[in-house]
Amino acid sequence: MRRLFLTVLVVACAAPFCAAAQAASAAPARVVVQVSEADPARWTLVLNNVKNLQDDLGADKVTIEIVAYGPGIGMLKFDAPTNSRITDAAKAGVLIQACENTMRNQKLVRADMHPNVTYVAAGVTQIIKRQQEGWAYLRP
Amino acid sequence: MRRLFLTVLVVACAAPFCAAAQAASAAPARVVVQVSEADPARWTLVLNNVKNLQDDLGADKVTIEIVAYGPGIGMLKFDAPTNSRITDAAKAGVLIQACENTMRNQKLVRADMHPNVTYVAAGVTQIIKRQQEGWAYLRP
Amino acid sequence: MRRLFLTVLVVACAAPFCAAAQAASAAPARVVVQVSEADPARWTLVLNNVKNLQDDLGADKVTIEIVAYGPGIGMLKFDAPTNSRITDAAKAGVLIQACENTMRNQKLVRADMHPNVTYVAAGVTQIIKRQQEGWAYLRP
Numbered sequence: 001m002r003r004l005f006l007t008v009l010v011v012a013c014a015a016p017f018c019a020a021a022q023a024a025s026a027a028p029a030r031v032v033v034q035v036s037e038a039d040p041a042r043w044t045l046v047l048n049n050v051k052n053l054q055d056d057l058g059a060d061k062v063t064i065e066i067v068a069y070g071p072g073i074g075m076l077k078f079d080a081p082t083n084s085r086i087t088d089a090a091k092a093g094v095l096i097q098a099c100e101n102t103m104r105n106q107k108l109v110r111a112d113m114h115p116n117v118t119y120v121a122a123g124v125t126q127i128i129k130r131q132q133e134g135w136a137y138l139r140p
Numbered sequence: 141m142r143r144l145f146l147t148v149l150v151v152a153c154a155a156p157f158c159a160a161a162q163a164a165s166a167a168p169a170r171v172v173v174q175v176s177e178a179d180p181a182r183w184t185l186v187l188n189n190v191k192n193l194q195d196d197l198g199a200d201k202v203t204i205e206i207v208a209y210g211p212g213i214g215m216l217k218f219d220a221p222t223n224s225r226i227t228d229a230a231k232a233g234v235l236i237q238a239c240e241n242t243m244r245n246q247k248l249v250r251a252d253m254h255p256n257v258t259y260v261a262a263g264v265t266q267i268i269k270r271q272q273e274g275w276a277y278l279r280p
Numbered sequence: 281m282r283r284l285f286l287t288v289l290v291v292a293c294a295a296p297f298c299a300a301a302q303a304a305s306a307a308p309a310r311v312v313v314q315v316s317e318a319d320p321a322r323w324t325l326v327l328n329n330v331k332n333l334q335d336d337l338g339a340d341k342v343t344i345e346i347v348a349y350g351p352g353i354g355m356l357k358f359d360a361p362t363n364s365r366i367t368d369a370a371k372a373g374v375l376i377q378a379c380e381n382t383m384r385n386q387k388l389v390r391a392d393m394h395p396n397v398t399y400v401a402a403g404v405t406q407i408i409k410r411q412q413e414g415w416a417y418l419r420p
Contacts, residue, residue: 031408036185036280045316045350049404052381056402070185070280101192122196124189124278128171131276136411138404139279139419140316140350176325176420210325210420241332262336264329264418268311271416279419 029053029062032130034139035072040082043075045140047085050094059092065130069099069123073106076117083114090116099123169193169202172270173278175212180222183215185280187225190234199232205270209239209263213246216257223254230256239263309333309342312410313418315352320362323355325420327365330374339372345410349379349403353386356397363394370396379403 031053035046050064066089068076075082076098090096097120098113110119120126131137171193175186190204206229208216215222216238230236237260238253250259260266271277311333315326330344346369348356355362356378370376377400378393390399400406411417 029408029412034279041351048350052402052404053408056381056405062408070188071181101196122192124192125196127278128169128193128202128276132169136408137277137417138407139314174419210328211321241336262332264332265336267418268309268333268342268416272309277417 029057030130030133030135031062031064031138032127032135033064033066034127034137035066035068035075036070036139038071038074040075040080042140043072043080043082044085046075047082047089049138049140050089051092054092054094063095063135064093065095065097065126065135067097067099067120067123067126069102073098073102073108076114077108077112078114080114086114086116097123097126099126169197170270170273170275171202171204171278172267172275173204173206173280174267175206175208175215176210176279178211178214180215180220182280183212183220183222184225186215187222187229189278189280190229191232194232194234203235203275204233205235205237205266205275207237207239207260207263207266209242213238213242213248216254217248217252218254220254226254226256237263237266239266309337310410310413310415311342311344311418312407312415313344313346313420314407315346315348315355316350316419318351318354320355320360322420323352323360323362324365326355327362327369329418329420330369331372334372334374343375344373345375345377345406345415347377347379347400347403347406349382353378353382353388356394357388357392358394360394366394366396377403377406379406 033046033050035043046066050066053062053064074080076086076096080086086096096114096117098117099122100119101122103109103113127137173186173190175183186206190206193202193204214220216226216236220226226236236254236257238257239262240259241262243249243253267277313326313330315323326346330346333342333344354360356366356376360366366376376394376397378397379402380399381402383389383393407417
């Protein structure tokens with residue numbers, strides 16, 4: 001009888017305990033990185049930051065998603081000066097997302113974009129959603 | 141007797157479970173948006189971001205608070221080029237907060253500001269407070 | 281016997297309850313502040329923000345860590361225009377961290393830096409780590 005109560009107790013408490021503990025450092029690192037400026041020097045900084053995170057934590061220990069929107073969309077165009085580094089980042093497992101809202105406003109189509117890019121309806125919603133799922137936010 | 145223990149157990153565990161679960165995606169979206177630059181192009185980007193969030197998620201499904209401070213305070217002045225868009229955002233339910241610390245430093249009084257603006261003692265404290273309450277953070 | 285069960289229950293549930301509650305506003309404010317731009321006007325804004333946070337919340341009620349990396353590292357050089365304000369911030373209990381990755385890339389050594397600076401291997405990792413530990417993030 002005592003054993004039954006203790007078992008129920010442990011099972012019932014394990015869920016909240018784990019959920020709460022996920023907020024702490026035991027959780028795998030997940031980071032959403034925002035690109036919202038038209039400056040190629042900032043794009044290079046973003047790509048350096050992503051590479052440093054992977055080098056420092058181990059590429060398999062950190063999940064990274066770059067989201068480019070507004071004036072930042074230029075980083076993901078096929079003819080951007082960052083083209084080869086986007087290829088490298090994608091090969092290294094980084095998810096690279098372009099905002100379709102922005103593309104529509106700037107008359108960009110998928111053929112204009114880097115082939116390793118994937119798409120979200122609204123970049124800003126994606127950035128908020130990731131944070132509310134517990135991801136860290138980086139705005140270089 | 142067994143029933144008593146189980147009841148106590150359920151009541152005692154429900155609170156942490158719910159609190160922990162709030163961190164996940166079931167929670168309604170809440171976003172604090174920072175404006176700390178003097179550049180009107182950035183103010184337009186901020187207002188576009190806010191509108192996109194409302195269009196994408198539904199204006200009743202996302203709580204948005206804009207906080208302007210430091211060089212960003214200009215966005216909320218009565219004579220700012222963003223005047224009519226601030227009116228639109230306020231009508232759409234966005235809370236628009238000006239930092240009174242900054243206003244004091246820049247010799248601004250409430251009569252200088254957009255009529256839809258509300259006030260916080262320190263913009264930077266508000267931004268931190270919202271994050272610690274679980275809001276996402278957007279720095280366009 | 282009943283007392284035993286209740287005691288076990290309270291002890292077992294206290295941990296998740298406290299952990300979950302830390303996400304709410306009862307937790308002490310902890311903020312990681314990013315410096316990633318080369319602009320001295322932005323460095324001044326960062327230091328104003330930090331001072332305002334301490335003045336507003338009480339210096340003993342908020343833990344602040346400044347992390348400078350990439351083009352922002354200049355703020356922590358010995359000959360930076362912000363030198364005396366870095367000294368003041370350190371005296372007021374602010375932790376001021378320089379990114380060693382960046383220093384290596386820019387051929388900076390510790391003798392080039394402000395004496396109150398401490399060091400992290402990768403600034404960007406530190407910013408992510410702090411957020412995943414529940415700190416708020418400020419990118420002025």
